[in-house]
Each structure stands twice: as structure tokens, then as C-alpha cells.
Amino acid sequence: MQIGFKLMAEAFDPKEIVRQAVVAEQAGFDFVEVSDHFHPWLYSQQHSGFAWSMLAAIGAQTSTLQLATGVTCPIIRYHPAIIAQAAATTAVLSDGRFTLGLGSGERLNEHITGAPWPSAHVRHEMLREAIEVIRLLWSGGYHSYEGKHITLDDARVFDLPDELPEIVVAAGGTNAAEIAAKAGDGLFATEPDGELVSAYRGAGGSGARFCEVPMAWAPDVDSAVKAAHSTFRFGLTGWKVQSELPNPINFEAATSLVRESDIADAMSCGPDLDAHVASAKEFADAGFDHLTVLNAGPDVDGFLELCKSELIDTIRSSV
Numbered sequence: 001m002q003i004g005f006k007l008m009a010e011a012f013d014p015k016e017i018v019r020q021a022v023v024a025e026q027a028g029f030d031f032v033e034v035s036d037h038f039h040p041w042l043y044s045q046q047h048s049g050f051a052w053s054m055l056a057a058i059g060a061q062t063s064t065l066q067l068a069t070g071v072t073c074p075i076i077r078y079h080p081a082i083i084a085q086a087a088a089t090t091a092v093l094s095d096g097r098f099t100l101g102l103g104s105g106e107r108l109n110e111h112i113t114g115a116p117w118p119s120a121h122v123r124h125e126m127l128r129e130a131i132e133v134i135r136l137l138w139s140g141g142y143h144s145y146e147g148k149h150i151t152l153d154d155a156r157v158f159d160l161p162d163e164l165p166e167i168v169v170a171a172g173g174t175n176a177a178e179i180a181a182k183a184g185d186g187l188f189a190t191e192p193d194g195e196l197v198s199a200y201r202g203a204g205g206s207g208a209r210f211c212e213v214p215m216a217w218a219p220d221v222d223s224a225v226k227a228a229h230s231t232f233r234f235g236l237t238g239w240k241v242q243s244e245l246p247n248p249i250n251f252e253a254a255t256s257l258v259r260e261s262d263i264a265d266a267m268s269c270g271p272d273l274d275a276h277v278a279s280a281k282e283f284a285d286a287g288f289d290h291l292t293v294l295n296a297g298p299d300v301d302g303f304l305e306l307c308k309s310e311l312i313d314t315i316r317s318s319v
Contacts, residue, residue, distance in 0.1 A: 001284065001319055003312050004031040005304075006070065006212055006294035007054075010040035011231050014049035014057075020300060021058040021065065027308035031066035032058065033101065033210070033292050038077060038109040041234040042255070043248035052086050059094035067098045070212070070292065071170045071188055073105025075123065076115050080130035081155050084137040091161035101188050101210070102131065103170030106243045108251075120243070124175060125149060131167060131183045138164050168210055172239040174199040181205030189288070190235075197287030211288040213280050214267045216297040217306060221270035225260050227298035228269060233258040236266055267296070273310060277318050284319035291315065 005024040007017050021032045036051035055067055067090070074083040083100070091098040104123035111117055118126065129147040136143045137157045145152035169180035170188040177196050180187045181203035188210040189196050197209060214235060218224035233255040234242065245251055268275040280291050293311075295303045 001316055002030040002066075002208075002290045003315055004033055004066075004068070004210075004290060004292040005029045005307070006292050007032050007034040008231075008294070009035045009049050009051060009054065010037055010042070010045045010047055012300075013047055014054050017049060017054050018057045018061060020304070021054075022061050023301070023304050024307075025062045025065040027304045028312050029065065029293075029307070031068055031099075031290070031292075033068040033070035033212075034058075036069045036072040038112055040248050041108070041242075041251050042231070043252050045231060045248070052090065055090050055098070056093055059090065059097065062097075065097065067094055068168070068210070069099075069101040070210075071101035071103040071168075073103055073110060074130040074134065075105060075126040075150070076110040076113060077105075080133040080150060081137060081152055081157075083130070084134040085157050087134070087165050088138065088157050088160050091163070091165045092159055096161055096163045098165045099168055099186075099208075100134075100165045101168045101170065102127065102184070103188070104176065104243075107246050108242075108248070111246050117244075121175075122149070124179060127169070127176075128179055128183055131169075131179075134167070166207065168208060171196050171200070172243075177205070178203040186210060186290075190239075192283040192286040192288070194286040201287075208290050209288045210290040210292060211283045211286075212292045212294050213283050214294045214296060215276045215279050216263075216267060216269040217271065217276065217295055217303040218269075218297045218299060219271050219302075221264070224269040224271075224297045225264050228267065228296035229258070229260045229263045232267075232294075232296035233263060236262055269297075273306075273314060276311060277314050280315045281319050291319070 166185035168186035169184035171177040177199035186207035216224040216228035
């Protein structure tokens with residue numbers, strides 16, 4: 001079982017994200033996962049640094065910590081050739097400590113180019129092609145590609161790592177879980193959904209299974225709930241909303257009726273260690289083996305200290 005820490009690039013400035021990663025390594029986490037957004041989820045979050053710059057800085061300031069994107073969309077805002085190059089460079093700079101998390105994206109980040117936002121099944125087709133292009137460029141030499149959606153013309157990634165990054169594919173449903181099994185090296189999810197794991201395994205998937213475990217730590221329940229409501233209420237909207245709304249201000253409107261009591265029902269909040277461990281165990285019981293702890297509470301350093309002293313070891317021994 002691997003335990004990771006989610007770096008919420010929408011909620012903190014880039015220097016703070018890098019600092020948190022360094023402290024996460026010192027706390028004993030196996031890996032960190034950074035979101036790759038152009039916009040934050042909520043207008044009130046007010047941050048959204050460039051993931052690849054932060055990964056480079058984190059790689060330079062850590063030595064054992066594994067790094068991952070959680071996740072990158074390689075179909076509109078980025079051409080997959082750019083991601084092939086970025087991921088290869090990140091793997092070189094981090095001495096092979098990088099995993100490439102990929103997904104079919106959200107309108108929130110992808111509409112900025114002016115390209116139309118495709119339906120889900122088209123995005124899945126594009127994602128399959130993007131993974132083919134990335135793997136093609138990682139095989140060395142010059143390559144061209146003519147797909148239904150994506151074209152590559154006589155391109156080569158010159159700096160390749162000795163060991164190529166694994167590709168972990170995000171899934172919100174069984175169709176994407178099949179893509180993860182057939183085109184990727186692992187599965188990424190945000191819900192403790194055993195059916196996703198079953199679909200992944202049923203389609204032949206045998207790799208790492210990443211998930212994000214939301215929780216909100218604070219010395220008291222009330223402040224934990226208030227902080228989580230302020231920064232993480234978008235997480236209660238569900239994937240069909242999260243993938244479709246175009247701007248942070250739309251998420252502010254969509255979450256205006258989310259109550260603090262809804263947050264308290266949706267995740268473990270407060271100082272109770274057993275409650276947070278139980279949250280992690282729910283994901284482990286669903287079949288995930290890379291648990292990414294996401295703290296929506298108000299005190300990052302207090303939470304990381306708890307992880308160092310108790311939480312990481314307790315999760316490991318409980319799952």
C-alpha cells in the first residue's frame with residue numbers, strides 16, 4: 001500500500017505547493033500528486049499554477065518522493081506530443097520518480113483554446129489516440145500519426161528517461177476504466193467505487209490503482225467543516241457537473257446550495273484519527289492500493305505533522 005498527499009494547486013500559490021511537497025517527503029509520504037488545471041474549481045480559490053513548473057521544482061528539492069499528475073488532459077489544451085516531452089523531461093529531472101496521470105479533462109480548463117468541447121465518448125476516443133501518440137514518441141526516433149482526432153507530423157522526443165513513466169488513466173465510469181486497462185498502466189479515481197476496480201480488472205488491468213481520499217483535519221469539527229465547505233464543496237457536484245461547467249464562477253453558482261452539513265456527511269471532518277483512517281479504509285476495501293490523502297482542512301502543517309506522527313502509519317496498519 002502506497003500513501004500519497006494531494007497538492008491542491010487551486011487552493012495555494014506555486015511556492016507553497018512546492019513547500020508542501022518537501023514537507024510531505026519529510027512526513028513520510030510515498031508520493032505527491034499535483035492537479036494540472038488552467039483555472040481553479042472555485043473563483044474564491046484564486047490559484048492555479050502551472051503543474052509542470054511545480055513538478056520540476058519539487059523534483060529538484062526532494063530525493064525519494066514519487067511525483068504524479070492528478071491528472072493531465074492531453075487532448076485539447078495540450079497536444080499529446082507536448083505531454084510526451086514534458087513527462088519525459090520530468091522523469092529525467094526526477095531520476096525516474098514520475099507517474100503520468102491522464103484523463104479526458106474538464107471544460108473548465110480545456111475551453112480556453114476556443115476549441116469545441118466534445119461529448120464524453122469523443123473525449124475517450126481522443127484520449128486513446130493521445131496515449132498512442134505519447135507511447136509512440138517514447139519509443140524513440142521520428143514519428144508521424146494520423147488518427148481520427150489527433151495528428152502528429154515527423155516529431156521526436158530527444159531526451160528520454162532510462163525508465164519510461166507509467167501512465168495512469170482517470171476513470172469516472174466503466175468505459176474509462178476499460179481505457180485504463182487496455183491503454184494505460186494503472187487506474188485513477190476519486191470515489192471508493194469497487195465497480196470501477198472490477199471493470200478495470202475485468203478488462204485486463206493489473207497495474208496500480210490510485211484514488212483520492214478527501215478529509216478535513218482540524219482541532220475541532222466546526223472549523224474543519226467550514227474550511228472544507230469553503231475550498232472543497234465543488235467535490236460534491238459529481239463528475240457530470242465537474243466535467244461540463246466552463247468557469248470557476250459557474251462552480252460558485254452550482255455549489256451555492258451545498259450546505260456545511262453536506263460536507264460533514266461527505267467526508268471525515270475534525271480531529272478524530274479513527275474517522276480519517278476509516279475514510280481511507282473505504283477506498284482500500286474498494287480495491288485501491290495507492291491512497292492519496294486530500295486535506296480540505298484549514299491547517300496544512302498541522303495535518304502534515306499528524307500524518308508524520310500517526311496518520312500514515314495507522315492507515316498502513318489498518319488497510
